[in-house]
Amino acid sequence: xxxxxxxxxxxxxxxxxxxxxxxxxxxxxxxxxxxxxxxxxxxxxxxxxxxxxxxxxxxxxxxxxxxxxxxxxxxxxxxxxxxxxxxxxxxxxxxxxxxxxxxxxxxxxxxxxxxxxxxxxxxxxxxxxxxxxxxxxxxxxxxxxxxxxxxxxxxxxxxxxxxxxxxxxxxxxxxxxxxxxxxxxxxxxxxxxxxxxxxxxxxxxxxxxxxxxxxxxxxxxxxxxxxxxxxxxxxxxxxxxxxxxxxxxxxxxxxxxxxxxxxxxxxxxxxxxxxxxxxxxxxxxxxxxxxxxxxxxxxxxxxxxxxxxxxxxxxxxxxxxxxxxxxxxxxxxxxxxxxxxxxxxxxxxxxxxxxxxxxxxxxxxxxxxxxxxxxxxxxxxxxxxxxxxxxx
Numbered sequence: 001x002x003x004x005x006x007x008x009x010x011x012x013x014x015x016x017x018x019x020x021x022x023x024x025x026x027x028x029x030x031x032x033x034x035x036x037x038x039x040x041x042x043x044x045x046x047x048x049x050x051x052x053x054x055x056x057x058x059x060x061x062x063x064x065x066x067x068x069x070x071x072x073x074x075x076x077x078x079x080x081x082x083x084x085x086x087x088x089x090x091x092x093x094x095x096x097x098x099x100x101x102x103x104x105x106x107x108x109x110x111x112x113x114x115x116x117x118x119x120x121x122x123x124x125x126x127x128x129x130x131x132x133x134x135x136x137x138x139x140x141x142x143x144x145x146x147x148x149x150x151x152x153x154x155x156x157x158x159x160x161x162x163x164x165x166x167x168x169x170x171x172x173x174x175x176x177x178x179x180x181x182x183x184x185x186x187x188x189x190x191x192x193x194x195x196x197x198x199x200x201x202x203x204x205x206x207x208x209x210x211x212x213x214x215x216x217x218x219x220x221x222x223x224x225x226x227x228x229x230x231x232x233x234x235x236x237x238x239x240x241x242x243x244x245x246x247x248x249x250x251x252x253x254x255x256x257x258x259x260x261x262x263x264x265x266x267x268x269x270x271x272x273x274x275x276x277x278x279x280x281x282x283x284x285x286x287x288x289x290x291x292x293x294x295x296x297x298x299x300x301x302x303x304x305x306x307x308x309x310x311x312x313x314x315x316x317x318x319x320x321x322x323x324x325x326x327x328x329x330x331x332x333x334x335x336x337x338x339x340x341x342x343x344x345x346x347x348x349x350x351x352x353x354x355x356x357x358x359x360x361x362x363x364x365x366x367x368x369x370x371x372x373x374x375x376x377x378x379x380x381x382x383x384x385x386x387x388x389x390x391x392x
Contacts, residue, residue: 041084042077042338044069044328045104047115047125052092053217053244056270057117057317061139062087064314064321065114067306072325078332083325086110094124101125105132111338112137114324117317119143119190126153133340135347137328139320140289142266143189147366152340154347154366156324156355157289158390160190160265164197166287166372166388167238167263172205174374174386175261175285177235179210183225183249185241186214194240194265202238210234215245222249226256236260242267247276254280261285269316274380284377289316289357291373291384302356316357323355 046065048058065085073082086108088100097116104110105128113129113136116122122141129136130150138146138155142163147153171177180202185191199209211232213225226249229237237253239246239262246268253262264286273281292303292313302322306314314322327350332338335346353360358370371389375382 040081042081042332043084043086043108043110044325045101045108045110045113045115046085046087047090047097047100047104047113047121048087048117049092049121050087050089054092054118054242056243056272057140058089058092060270060315060317061115061117061321063310064139064306064318064323065325067309067318068322068325068329071305072329078329083329090116090121090125092118092121094120097121097124098128101128101136105129105134110134111332111340112328112343114139114321114328116141119146119193120188122146122153123149123189126150129153135328135340135344137324137347139324140266140317141190143193145189145193151348151366152344154344154362156327156357156360156368157266157320158370158372159367160193161197162390163265163287163372164194164199164240165201166374167194167240167265168198168201168205168207169388169392170285170287170374170386171236171238171261171263172202172207175236175263177207177261179208179232179234180236180238181229181232181234182209182212182238182240183222183229184212184214184239185217185245187216188241190242190265190267191240195238198238198240215241215249217242217245219245220248222252223256226253226258229253230256230258234260237262239264240267243270243273243276247273247278247281250277250280250284263287266316269382271315274377277377281377282379285374285385286377286382287372288375288382289372290319291375291382293384294373294387298354298356319356323353323357323360326355327353327360 050058069083090097090100117140119141122138126149130152135152140157142160182195184195262284266288268286331346335342350362361369363369374386376385
Protein backbone atom coordinates (compact mmCIF):
# COMPACT_ATOMS: atom_id res chain seq x y z
CA UNK A 1 0.00 0.00 0.00
CA UNK A 2 1.51 3.34 -1.08
CA UNK A 3 1.52 6.02 1.58
CA UNK A 4 1.92 9.08 -0.58
CA UNK A 5 1.00 9.79 -4.20
CA UNK A 6 3.02 8.43 -7.05
CA UNK A 7 2.14 11.47 -9.11
CA UNK A 8 2.86 14.39 -6.81
CA UNK A 9 0.95 17.53 -7.67
CA UNK A 10 3.27 20.31 -6.71
CA UNK A 11 2.32 22.91 -9.29
CA UNK A 12 2.35 25.94 -6.96
CA UNK A 13 5.84 25.25 -5.66
CA UNK A 14 8.54 27.82 -6.24
CA UNK A 15 12.17 27.19 -5.45
CA UNK A 16 13.68 29.95 -3.35
CA UNK A 17 17.41 29.55 -3.66
CA UNK A 18 18.53 32.96 -2.48
CA UNK A 19 17.39 35.57 -0.02
CA UNK A 20 15.16 38.26 -1.48
CA UNK A 21 17.38 40.99 -0.08
CA UNK A 22 14.62 42.36 2.14
CA UNK A 23 15.60 43.18 5.69
CA UNK A 24 13.88 43.03 9.05
CA UNK A 25 13.07 46.74 9.09
CA UNK A 26 9.62 46.09 7.64
CA UNK A 27 8.46 45.31 11.17
CA UNK A 28 5.79 43.02 12.60
CA UNK A 29 3.14 43.90 10.02
CA UNK A 30 5.16 42.45 7.13
CA UNK A 31 2.89 39.41 6.99
CA UNK A 32 -0.40 41.25 6.52
CA UNK A 33 -0.23 41.76 2.77
CA UNK A 34 -2.26 38.77 1.60
CA UNK A 35 -5.88 39.57 2.29
CA UNK A 36 -5.68 42.79 4.30
CA UNK A 37 -5.62 45.23 1.38
CA UNK A 38 -8.89 44.51 -0.38
CA UNK A 39 -7.70 41.64 -2.58
CA UNK A 40 -9.98 38.66 -3.17
CA UNK A 41 -7.42 36.17 -1.90
CA UNK A 42 -5.69 35.46 1.40
CA UNK A 43 -2.08 34.51 0.88
CA UNK A 44 -0.65 31.78 3.13
CA UNK A 45 2.94 30.60 2.98
CA UNK A 46 4.35 27.08 3.18
CA UNK A 47 7.93 25.86 3.41
CA UNK A 48 9.05 22.26 3.33
CA UNK A 49 11.53 19.69 2.12
CA UNK A 50 10.19 19.14 -1.39
CA UNK A 51 13.59 17.84 -2.45
CA UNK A 52 16.51 16.35 -0.55
CA UNK A 53 16.85 13.41 1.82
CA UNK A 54 13.46 14.00 3.50
CA UNK A 55 11.50 14.85 0.37
CA UNK A 56 8.58 12.52 1.11
CA UNK A 57 7.90 14.51 4.28
CA UNK A 58 7.51 17.78 2.40
CA UNK A 59 5.62 16.28 -0.50
CA UNK A 60 3.08 14.44 1.65
CA UNK A 61 2.51 17.48 3.85
CA UNK A 62 2.04 19.71 0.82
CA UNK A 63 -0.56 17.40 -0.70
CA UNK A 64 -2.52 17.35 2.55
CA UNK A 65 -2.43 21.15 2.77
CA UNK A 66 -3.55 21.53 -0.85
CA UNK A 67 -6.50 19.18 -0.34
CA UNK A 68 -7.62 21.15 2.70
CA UNK A 69 -7.34 24.49 0.90
CA UNK A 70 -9.30 23.21 -2.09
CA UNK A 71 -12.08 22.03 0.22
CA UNK A 72 -12.09 25.29 2.19
CA UNK A 73 -12.25 27.38 -0.98
CA UNK A 74 -15.00 25.21 -2.46
CA UNK A 75 -17.05 25.83 0.70
CA UNK A 76 -16.75 29.62 0.32
CA UNK A 77 -13.26 30.31 1.59
CA UNK A 78 -12.71 32.64 4.54
CA UNK A 79 -15.09 35.58 4.65
CA UNK A 80 -15.76 35.09 0.94
CA UNK A 81 -12.05 35.20 0.07
CA UNK A 82 -10.12 32.29 -1.37
CA UNK A 83 -6.95 31.04 0.29
CA UNK A 84 -3.93 30.96 -2.00
CA UNK A 85 -0.83 28.98 -1.05
CA UNK A 86 2.72 30.12 -1.80
CA UNK A 87 5.15 27.22 -1.33
CA UNK A 88 8.93 27.23 -1.22
CA UNK A 89 11.33 24.31 -1.11
CA UNK A 90 13.95 24.46 1.66
CA UNK A 91 15.59 21.22 0.41
CA UNK A 92 15.91 20.04 4.01
CA UNK A 93 18.56 22.69 4.79
CA UNK A 94 18.46 24.83 7.93
CA UNK A 95 19.83 27.98 6.31
CA UNK A 96 17.45 27.65 3.38
CA UNK A 97 14.49 27.35 5.77
CA UNK A 98 15.33 30.74 7.26
CA UNK A 99 15.84 32.22 3.80
CA UNK A 100 12.51 31.11 2.36
CA UNK A 101 10.50 32.12 5.42
CA UNK A 102 12.14 35.55 5.24
CA UNK A 103 11.01 35.77 1.64
CA UNK A 104 7.48 34.65 2.48
CA UNK A 105 6.97 37.31 5.15
CA UNK A 106 8.92 40.24 3.66
CA UNK A 107 8.38 39.89 -0.07
CA UNK A 108 5.23 37.80 -0.48
CA UNK A 109 3.64 39.28 2.67
CA UNK A 110 1.77 36.15 3.71
CA UNK A 111 -0.61 36.36 6.66
CA UNK A 112 0.62 33.08 8.14
CA UNK A 113 3.11 30.29 7.49
CA UNK A 114 2.64 26.51 7.46
CA UNK A 115 5.73 24.37 8.12
CA UNK A 116 8.03 22.60 8.72
CA UNK A 117 8.17 18.85 9.41
CA UNK A 118 11.78 18.62 10.60
CA UNK A 119 12.06 20.28 14.04
CA UNK A 120 15.47 21.79 13.25
CA UNK A 121 14.02 23.52 10.19
CA UNK A 122 10.96 24.70 12.11
CA UNK A 123 13.27 26.28 14.66
CA UNK A 124 15.08 28.16 11.89
CA UNK A 125 11.92 29.29 10.13
CA UNK A 126 10.05 29.93 13.36
CA UNK A 127 12.61 32.47 14.54
CA UNK A 128 11.96 34.49 11.38
CA UNK A 129 8.18 34.25 11.71
CA UNK A 130 8.41 35.30 15.35
CA UNK A 131 10.69 38.22 14.51
CA UNK A 132 8.17 39.60 12.01
CA UNK A 133 5.07 38.83 14.07
CA UNK A 134 3.62 36.36 11.55
CA UNK A 135 1.85 33.28 12.97
CA UNK A 136 3.40 29.94 12.02
CA UNK A 137 1.72 26.55 12.41
CA UNK A 138 3.95 23.50 12.19
CA UNK A 139 2.07 20.43 11.04
CA UNK A 140 4.48 17.91 12.52
CA UNK A 141 7.56 19.26 14.32
CA UNK A 142 7.44 17.49 17.67
CA UNK A 143 10.54 18.82 19.47
CA UNK A 144 9.55 20.85 22.56
CA UNK A 145 11.77 23.80 21.60
CA UNK A 146 9.79 24.64 18.45
CA UNK A 147 6.91 26.49 20.11
CA UNK A 148 9.21 27.89 22.78
CA UNK A 149 10.54 30.26 20.09
CA UNK A 150 7.66 32.62 20.86
CA UNK A 151 3.98 33.44 20.95
CA UNK A 152 3.57 33.32 17.16
CA UNK A 153 4.58 29.66 16.85
CA UNK A 154 2.06 26.80 17.07
CA UNK A 155 1.78 23.15 16.15
CA UNK A 156 -1.06 20.69 15.51
CA UNK A 157 0.99 17.60 16.39
CA UNK A 158 1.78 16.15 19.81
CA UNK A 159 5.17 16.86 21.40
CA UNK A 160 8.07 14.48 21.89
CA UNK A 161 7.60 14.19 25.65
CA UNK A 162 4.26 12.52 24.94
CA UNK A 163 5.58 10.56 21.96
CA UNK A 164 8.48 9.23 24.03
CA UNK A 165 5.99 8.23 26.71
CA UNK A 166 3.86 6.39 24.15
CA UNK A 167 6.86 4.44 22.84
CA UNK A 168 7.97 3.54 26.37
CA UNK A 169 4.47 2.52 27.46
CA UNK A 170 4.05 0.30 24.40
CA UNK A 171 7.48 -1.30 24.87
CA UNK A 172 6.91 -1.97 28.57
CA UNK A 173 3.27 -3.04 28.51
CA UNK A 174 2.60 -4.45 25.04
CA UNK A 175 6.03 -5.92 24.34
CA UNK A 176 6.79 -6.74 27.99
CA UNK A 177 10.29 -5.29 27.59
CA UNK A 178 12.48 -4.86 30.67
CA UNK A 179 15.82 -3.88 29.08
CA UNK A 180 16.09 -1.41 26.19
CA UNK A 181 18.80 -0.05 23.93
CA UNK A 182 18.56 3.28 22.12
CA UNK A 183 20.20 4.16 18.80
CA UNK A 184 19.75 7.86 18.03
CA UNK A 185 20.91 10.61 15.68
CA UNK A 186 23.20 12.85 17.72
CA UNK A 187 22.83 15.77 15.29
CA UNK A 188 19.03 15.87 15.39
CA UNK A 189 17.10 17.77 18.12
CA UNK A 190 14.14 15.52 17.28
CA UNK A 191 16.09 12.31 17.81
CA UNK A 192 17.95 13.48 20.92
CA UNK A 193 14.74 14.75 22.50
CA UNK A 194 12.94 11.47 21.91
CA UNK A 195 15.89 9.56 23.35
CA UNK A 196 15.65 11.50 26.60
CA UNK A 197 11.85 11.35 26.76
CA UNK A 198 11.74 7.60 26.09
CA UNK A 199 14.42 6.97 28.70
CA UNK A 200 12.59 8.90 31.41
CA UNK A 201 9.29 7.19 30.67
CA UNK A 202 10.71 3.68 30.27
CA UNK A 203 12.47 3.90 33.64
CA UNK A 204 9.17 5.09 35.10
CA UNK A 205 7.55 1.89 33.83
CA UNK A 206 10.18 -0.14 35.66
CA UNK A 207 12.47 -0.71 32.69
CA UNK A 208 16.17 -0.06 32.21
CA UNK A 209 18.00 1.55 29.29
CA UNK A 210 21.20 -0.48 29.35
CA UNK A 211 22.94 1.29 26.45
CA UNK A 212 22.42 4.23 24.15
CA UNK A 213 24.42 4.52 20.97
CA UNK A 214 24.75 7.52 18.63
CA UNK A 215 25.08 7.97 14.88
CA UNK A 216 24.96 10.92 12.48
CA UNK A 217 22.49 11.37 9.62
CA UNK A 218 23.84 9.83 6.46
CA UNK A 219 26.12 7.28 8.16
CA UNK A 220 26.30 4.02 6.22
CA UNK A 221 28.01 1.69 8.68
CA UNK A 222 26.38 1.06 12.06
CA UNK A 223 28.41 -2.05 12.90
CA UNK A 224 30.10 -0.78 16.05
CA UNK A 225 26.89 0.53 17.58
CA UNK A 226 24.96 -2.63 16.74
CA UNK A 227 27.70 -4.86 18.18
CA UNK A 228 27.40 -3.01 21.50
CA UNK A 229 23.62 -3.34 21.41
CA UNK A 230 23.80 -7.07 20.66
CA UNK A 231 26.19 -7.64 23.54
CA UNK A 232 23.86 -5.77 25.92
CA UNK A 233 21.16 -8.45 25.59
CA UNK A 234 18.14 -6.15 25.34
CA UNK A 235 14.45 -6.88 24.84
CA UNK A 236 13.69 -3.90 22.59
CA UNK A 237 15.56 -1.26 20.59
CA UNK A 238 14.25 2.30 20.48
CA UNK A 239 15.25 3.97 17.21
CA UNK A 240 14.05 7.62 17.12
CA UNK A 241 15.38 8.57 13.69
CA UNK A 242 14.10 9.38 10.23
CA UNK A 243 13.12 6.78 7.65
CA UNK A 244 16.17 7.67 5.55
CA UNK A 245 18.45 6.02 8.12
CA UNK A 246 16.07 3.62 9.86
CA UNK A 247 15.67 1.27 6.90
CA UNK A 248 19.42 0.88 6.51
CA UNK A 249 19.89 0.37 10.25
CA UNK A 250 17.19 -2.31 10.27
CA UNK A 251 18.93 -4.25 7.49
CA UNK A 252 22.27 -4.19 9.29
CA UNK A 253 20.61 -5.02 12.60
CA UNK A 254 18.95 -8.16 11.25
CA UNK A 255 22.13 -9.12 9.41
CA UNK A 256 23.91 -9.16 12.78
CA UNK A 257 21.30 -11.55 14.13
CA UNK A 258 19.53 -9.01 16.34
CA UNK A 259 15.92 -10.17 16.32
CA UNK A 260 14.29 -8.12 19.10
CA UNK A 261 11.52 -5.67 18.15
CA UNK A 262 12.35 -2.12 17.08
CA UNK A 263 10.22 0.83 18.16
CA UNK A 264 10.44 4.31 16.66
CA UNK A 265 8.73 7.66 16.33
CA UNK A 266 6.79 9.47 13.64
CA UNK A 267 10.02 10.14 11.71
CA UNK A 268 9.58 6.62 10.33
CA UNK A 269 6.38 7.59 8.54
CA UNK A 270 7.12 7.28 4.84
CA UNK A 271 6.48 4.76 2.09
CA UNK A 272 10.24 4.82 1.54
CA UNK A 273 10.72 3.04 4.89
CA UNK A 274 9.45 -0.26 3.49
CA UNK A 275 11.27 0.32 0.20
CA UNK A 276 14.58 0.81 2.00
CA UNK A 277 14.17 -1.64 4.89
CA UNK A 278 12.30 -4.41 3.09
CA UNK A 279 11.75 -7.56 5.20
CA UNK A 280 14.10 -6.22 7.91
CA UNK A 281 11.58 -3.58 8.98
CA UNK A 282 8.68 -6.03 9.27
CA UNK A 283 7.33 -6.52 12.79
CA UNK A 284 8.61 -3.16 13.98
CA UNK A 285 6.47 -0.45 15.54
CA UNK A 286 6.31 3.33 15.62
CA UNK A 287 4.20 6.04 17.19
CA UNK A 288 2.25 8.17 14.76
CA UNK A 289 -0.46 10.79 14.52
CA UNK A 290 -3.19 8.73 12.91
CA UNK A 291 -3.80 5.44 11.13
CA UNK A 292 -5.79 5.21 7.92
CA UNK A 293 -7.66 2.23 9.37
CA UNK A 294 -9.12 4.18 12.30
CA UNK A 295 -12.91 4.01 12.48
CA UNK A 296 -13.62 7.72 12.85
CA UNK A 297 -15.73 9.78 10.42
CA UNK A 298 -13.01 12.43 10.04
CA UNK A 299 -10.49 9.75 9.06
CA UNK A 300 -12.82 7.99 6.65
CA UNK A 301 -13.77 11.21 4.84
CA UNK A 302 -10.16 12.36 4.59
CA UNK A 303 -8.80 9.04 3.34
CA UNK A 304 -11.51 8.87 0.66
CA UNK A 305 -10.96 12.46 -0.51
CA UNK A 306 -7.18 12.09 -0.56
CA UNK A 307 -7.28 8.74 -2.33
CA UNK A 308 -9.75 10.07 -4.92
CA UNK A 309 -7.48 13.05 -5.61
CA UNK A 310 -4.02 11.48 -5.48
CA UNK A 311 -4.65 7.77 -6.03
CA UNK A 312 -2.92 6.64 -2.84
CA UNK A 313 -3.55 6.25 0.89
CA UNK A 314 -2.39 9.30 2.89
CA UNK A 315 0.31 8.95 5.51
CA UNK A 316 0.46 10.81 8.83
CA UNK A 317 2.33 13.77 7.32
CA UNK A 318 -0.47 14.32 4.80
CA UNK A 319 -3.05 14.13 7.58
CA UNK A 320 -1.15 16.69 9.67
CA UNK A 321 -0.75 19.04 6.72
CA UNK A 322 -4.49 18.79 6.15
CA UNK A 323 -5.23 19.50 9.83
CA UNK A 324 -2.77 22.40 10.01
CA UNK A 325 -4.41 24.18 7.09
CA UNK A 326 -7.90 23.60 8.49
CA UNK A 327 -7.00 24.78 11.98
CA UNK A 328 -5.48 27.93 10.47
CA UNK A 329 -8.55 28.58 8.32
CA UNK A 330 -10.84 28.04 11.30
CA UNK A 331 -8.84 30.61 13.27
CA UNK A 332 -9.00 33.06 10.35
CA UNK A 333 -12.79 32.82 10.40
CA UNK A 334 -12.89 33.61 14.13
CA UNK A 335 -10.24 36.33 14.11
CA UNK A 336 -11.33 40.00 13.98
CA UNK A 337 -8.53 40.64 11.45
CA UNK A 338 -5.68 38.85 9.70
CA UNK A 339 -3.09 40.88 11.57
CA UNK A 340 -0.48 38.79 13.31
CA UNK A 341 -1.57 39.39 16.90
CA UNK A 342 -5.27 38.88 16.22
CA UNK A 343 -4.69 35.73 14.19
CA UNK A 344 -2.26 34.28 16.73
CA UNK A 345 -4.82 34.86 19.49
CA UNK A 346 -7.49 33.05 17.46
CA UNK A 347 -5.20 30.08 16.82
CA UNK A 348 -4.36 29.93 20.53
CA UNK A 349 -8.08 29.73 21.33
CA UNK A 350 -8.59 26.57 19.25
CA UNK A 351 -10.51 24.05 21.35
CA UNK A 352 -11.63 20.53 20.51
CA UNK A 353 -11.20 21.02 16.76
CA UNK A 354 -12.33 17.81 14.96
CA UNK A 355 -9.10 16.95 13.15
CA UNK A 356 -8.19 13.88 11.17
CA UNK A 357 -5.36 13.26 13.63
CA UNK A 358 -7.68 13.62 16.63
CA UNK A 359 -9.59 16.40 18.35
CA UNK A 360 -7.13 19.27 18.66
CA UNK A 361 -6.94 21.71 21.56
CA UNK A 362 -4.10 24.24 21.63
CA UNK A 363 -2.71 24.52 25.16
CA UNK A 364 -1.03 27.41 26.97
CA UNK A 365 2.32 26.52 25.37
CA UNK A 366 0.81 26.55 21.84
CA UNK A 367 1.05 22.76 21.56
CA UNK A 368 -1.74 20.42 20.52
CA UNK A 369 -3.26 18.16 23.16
CA UNK A 370 -4.37 15.00 21.33
CA UNK A 371 -3.92 11.21 21.24
CA UNK A 372 -1.25 9.18 19.46
CA UNK A 373 -1.43 5.81 17.75
CA UNK A 374 1.05 2.96 17.49
CA UNK A 375 1.32 1.15 14.16
CA UNK A 376 3.11 -2.04 13.14
CA UNK A 377 4.97 -2.50 9.86
CA UNK A 378 3.30 -5.50 8.32
CA UNK A 379 3.23 -6.48 4.66
CA UNK A 380 5.19 -3.37 3.74
CA UNK A 381 2.70 -0.94 5.31
CA UNK A 382 1.78 0.41 8.77
CA UNK A 383 -1.26 -1.08 10.49
CA UNK A 384 -3.09 0.23 13.54
CA UNK A 385 -2.21 -1.50 16.83
CA UNK A 386 -3.09 0.84 19.68
CA UNK A 387 -4.17 4.36 20.63
CA UNK A 388 -2.86 6.28 23.63
CA UNK A 389 -4.40 9.51 24.90
CA UNK A 390 -2.63 12.06 27.13
CA UNK A 391 -2.92 11.07 30.77
CA UNK A 392 -3.38 7.35 30.11
